[in-house]
Every structure is written in C-alpha cells, then in structure tokens.
Amino acid sequence: MRPHVELIQENDYVWHSAELVGGEGRASERRLSVDEEDGSSSLRVDFHTDxxxxxxxxxxxxxxxxxxxxxxxxxxxxxxxxxVYAPKGVPTDSITFSEGTRILHYREYGDAGFDPVDSLYAPSWADAREEVIVVDTEARTWDAVPVQGPMPGLFIKYLHVDPITGFYTRLVHSQEGWTEHRLAHHPCYEEAYTLQGRMEGNFGTMDVGTYFFRPARVKHGHFTTPEGGTTWLLRSDGELINWYTQNEWIRWGGEAVNYGPGGGRMRWSMSSHDVGRGTPLRDERDLKDIQASIEFQREQGQPDAGFVSHGTGVDKSLIAIAKAVDAADLQGGHGHGPGGGHEHDHDHGQADWGADPRDLEHPDERTDEHSHNVGRGRAWKEGQPIPAPIPSTLPVRSRSTGRWSGDGM
Known part of the structure; x- marks a missing residue:
C-alpha cells in the first residue's frame, strides 16, 4: 500500500535515473508515490534526449x-x-518521446518490467482483458461532473475507465469560485497532480507541480478555487462516492511518566484544534465563497452545520465529549433534575457516541487479504455499512508546502 502523501511540491524531490526498461535514450524521474509491495508508482519523468x-x-x-x-x-x-493507456499483459506499439518532453507516468498493479515482442500480433497474457487507449486530450471538450453532492463548477475529461473495477483516470477542472466547505471521504484512493492554477484546501495550497496520494477514507475538503480555476490529472482505484463530515475533531492523550513538571508524572491531552491554533485565517474572498457553498447545500434541502475556520472558536472535541457523556447519563436514567437516582446497572464511564463503531467499518476490512492496511480501498455496495473516515495524523509533506494545521485530521 502507498503512504498518505499530502502535499508535496515536486520541485522539492530529487531526481533518479528513470526506470524505463528496454528504452534507448536518457531520462530522469521524480518518485511522487510508490507502493513497495507491488511496484505501483506515480512518477514525473523528464527526457533529456530523444x-x-x-x-x-x-x-x-x-x-x-x-x-x-x-x-x-x-x-x-x-x-x-x-x-496513452497500456494495459498489463497486452502487446503495445512502439513509443517515443522528443528531447525536453515532460510527462506524468503511472504504473499500477505491477513493476517497471517490459517484455519486447516482434509485433502487435504477439499473444496477450492469459489474464489480460483491456485494450490500448490513445487520446489527444487537447482535442476533447470538458463535460460537467455528473456526481451529486458538491456545488456545480467541476468539469471532467475521462481518459480511462476500467469497466470491471471502476478504476479511472481523468482530467478535472475546477472553475473559479468552485467551493466545497465540507470534508469528504471515499471508499477508494484518490491521487492528483496539479497541472494549472491553484486551489486552497484543508491540507494547504495546491498549485502547479503539487501532488497528493490519499488512501481510501481520508477526509479532505474546505476547498476554494481562486481566479483562473485549476486543473488536475486525477486517478482513483474505484468509484468515487462522496461521504461528508462536519464538526470534525480528533483528541489524543495519555499520562506522562517522566516528562511532566520536574520530570515527573502528568496527565495530558491535545486535539486537532490545538494543532490549528494560530493558523492564518481564510481571506475574505475564501470566506465569501465558502458561504456560497453553505447556501447552495441549504437550498438543496441538505442539513448543514456551516463553517468555522480551523483552530478558532470552541474546541469541537470538548463539545462532542460533553454531549456523548450527557447522552449516556440520560439513557442511564439519571439526569440533573429530581429523580436522577442511581438505582440502575450501567457503567458511569461510558459515553454514547450515537453509533456502534462496528457499524462504521467495511464488512471485510478485518478479514480480507488487505486487512493489514486500514486505509486500503474496498469496493462498496449499496446497503452495506458506510465506513467512517480514518485519521491521518502524519501525511508525507515536502518543505515547500509548509506546516500542516491539522485541519481535517
């Protein structure tokens, strides 16, 4: 499985000799994301010669x-x-790149291996099932994104869609003013490289040359698109279903053994709110666009909690914990008024979070072959429990993208 990468600026990364087996010429690659278990890779390649x-x-x-x-x-x-999309196990024609060409190069479910053949009539592998795709994307028109949920303003050019797995590659353009003030997560991974423009989001600024690889169920959002819009090449390993979260929070803590005052013991706790304190606030243009996104959802009849800049206001974790404890107390039969006695059998240390955690997992995630990776994408079917988002506390970041505020952690 690939690690969560968000965000990196490709110019921060070193160059390696490009792993293009059997080719003639000289090229270098930047390794944006690599799966060391199966060889899957996302690369930026420069050709120094033909x-x-x-x-x-x-x-x-x-x-x-x-x-x-x-x-x-x-x-x-x-x-x-x-x-060009070249399926695994299918004979492909000759390919060349001119000196100075810059490309994005992806390998999925396999390594850089390449077996020369005499012609396109050579036999395919027994399990090969797709055909080569060649597209001039500049000649294609943009179509409005058909996915329900976010406000209008996203446009798409499909490049490749696997009819069985739903894996797809596409160009996506967000027009100026497009905003999503909520946090979304998906049952599949999502990765993107910024080709044009800029967007602000919970992980920071995405401008030309920035890249992310986001495992399944990692929250992301609080997006705003400034003047000129932005364009990405975006890939995911399944159908991209949007599940939304608001009033998000994470809190952790423990008991210090030897790092409290004077080197002694100490109880302590921190939250994502604490991490975000002092973070520069969204500018006036961002807040105006965010308000437009809120109003759009409410016009659609969707319940909406609005938006509070991360690290400001009351710590949401404290509110949530207080509500959960109060709910458990009420269910246990003792409120704060008369009759709130203690003639009952329940644990005063419990909290009512509104859902059993077992109902917030994919039914196979503890038993399938990928159970060692919680963030592994798994196909989801209507009627199954909707898996909750997973935390991301330490994504891979490069120096130019700056410190992450913990927004959406």
Missing part, C-alpha cells in the same frame, strides 16, 4: 500523459495533453 522503445508488453497497467513536449505512439505524434 527516447524510444519498440513494441512490447508492460508488467503493469501503464499510463503516459504529456505535460509538455511530444509523444509518438505507433507512428502518431501527439503534443501536450497526449495520453
């Missing part, structure tokens, strides 16, 4: 997207926005 490779079979579902420069596949040249 580079090429003949027909062959990839060991992974492989994608090439031209950020700048040109690519030639099977004799057809495509410039900026050119895209």
């Amino acid at each position: 580079w090429g490779r003949g027909p062959g079979i990839h060991h992974a579902n492989t994608e090439y997207y031209v950020v700048e420069g040109s690519m030639t596949y099977g004799g057809k040249e495509i410039g900026k926005g050119g895209y």
Whole structure:
C-alpha cells in the first residue's frame, strides 16, 4: 500500500535515473508515490534526449500523459495533453518521446518490467482483458461532473475507465469560485497532480507541480478555487462516492511518566484544534465563497452545520465529549433534575457516541487479504455499512508546502 502523501511540491524531490526498461535514450524521474509491495508508482519523468522503445508488453497497467513536449505512439505524434493507456499483459506499439518532453507516468498493479515482442500480433497474457487507449486530450471538450453532492463548477475529461473495477483516470477542472466547505471521504484512493492554477484546501495550497496520494477514507475538503480555476490529472482505484463530515475533531492523550513538571508524572491531552491554533485565517474572498457553498447545500434541502475556520472558536472535541457523556447519563436514567437516582446497572464511564463503531467499518476490512492496511480501498455496495473516515495524523509533506494545521485530521 502507498503512504498518505499530502502535499508535496515536486520541485522539492530529487531526481533518479528513470526506470524505463528496454528504452534507448536518457531520462530522469521524480518518485511522487510508490507502493513497495507491488511496484505501483506515480512518477514525473523528464527526457533529456530523444527516447524510444519498440513494441512490447508492460508488467503493469501503464499510463503516459504529456505535460509538455511530444509523444509518438505507433507512428502518431501527439503534443501536450497526449495520453496513452497500456494495459498489463497486452502487446503495445512502439513509443517515443522528443528531447525536453515532460510527462506524468503511472504504473499500477505491477513493476517497471517490459517484455519486447516482434509485433502487435504477439499473444496477450492469459489474464489480460483491456485494450490500448490513445487520446489527444487537447482535442476533447470538458463535460460537467455528473456526481451529486458538491456545488456545480467541476468539469471532467475521462481518459480511462476500467469497466470491471471502476478504476479511472481523468482530467478535472475546477472553475473559479468552485467551493466545497465540507470534508469528504471515499471508499477508494484518490491521487492528483496539479497541472494549472491553484486551489486552497484543508491540507494547504495546491498549485502547479503539487501532488497528493490519499488512501481510501481520508477526509479532505474546505476547498476554494481562486481566479483562473485549476486543473488536475486525477486517478482513483474505484468509484468515487462522496461521504461528508462536519464538526470534525480528533483528541489524543495519555499520562506522562517522566516528562511532566520536574520530570515527573502528568496527565495530558491535545486535539486537532490545538494543532490549528494560530493558523492564518481564510481571506475574505475564501470566506465569501465558502458561504456560497453553505447556501447552495441549504437550498438543496441538505442539513448543514456551516463553517468555522480551523483552530478558532470552541474546541469541537470538548463539545462532542460533553454531549456523548450527557447522552449516556440520560439513557442511564439519571439526569440533573429530581429523580436522577442511581438505582440502575450501567457503567458511569461510558459515553454514547450515537453509533456502534462496528457499524462504521467495511464488512471485510478485518478479514480480507488487505486487512493489514486500514486505509486500503474496498469496493462498496449499496446497503452495506458506510465506513467512517480514518485519521491521518502524519501525511508525507515536502518543505515547500509548509506546516500542516491539522485541519481535517
């Protein structure tokens, strides 16, 4: 499984010699995200000379997207926005890149292996099931995103959709003013590289060259889109269903053994609210757009708790704990008024959180082959329990993206 990466600026990362087996030419890669168990990788590749490779079979579902420069596949040249999807185990034609070309390069469910073949008529692997896709994305038009939930203003160009797993790659454009003031999580992973523009969110500023890989069920949102909008290449390993959270909080603590006053014992606790104290507030434009998002949801008849800048106001964890304890007390039969006696059998240390934690998990997450990874994406079906979000307390960040405020932790 890949770690949670959010956010990194690619210019902070070192270059490696590109792992492009069997090619002729020189290229370097930045490793944005890597799964060391199966070889899946998301890479930014620069070609320092003309580079090429003949027909062959990839060991992974492989994608090439031209950020700048040109690519030639099977004799057809495509410039900026050119895209090729080469399925695992399927013979692919020759491919070349001109000197100076910059691409995004993805491998999924396999490593960089490549087996040369004499022609496209070579046999496919027994389990191969998709076909090669070649797209000039610059020639395509934008379609409005059909997903219900967020306010209008997102547009999409589909590049590849796996008809069985739902895995898909697409270009997404957020127009100026598009906002999502809530936090969403999904049953699948999500990753994106910013190609154009800028967006603000709970993990910071996403501008050109920033990248994230977000495991399934990690919360994200509080998005605003400034002037000019923004465009990403975005991928996910399943259907991207939106489940929303508001009034989010996390609190942790313990008892210090030897780091209290004078080196002694001490009870202590912190919260995501504490981490966010002193964080610069959203500017006036952001707050105006956030209010428009709130009003949109209320116009749709959706209950909405509004928005409070992270680290300001009352610590939500304290409010939530007090409510949970009060709810447990009321269910136990002793309120604060007359008749609140103690002739009952319940644990005074309990709190009522409104749901059994067992109802907030995917039914297979403790027993399937990926049970060692809580954040592993799992296909979700209507009628199953909706899994709750998972915490993300230490995502991988690079120096240019600054300190994370803990917003949405």
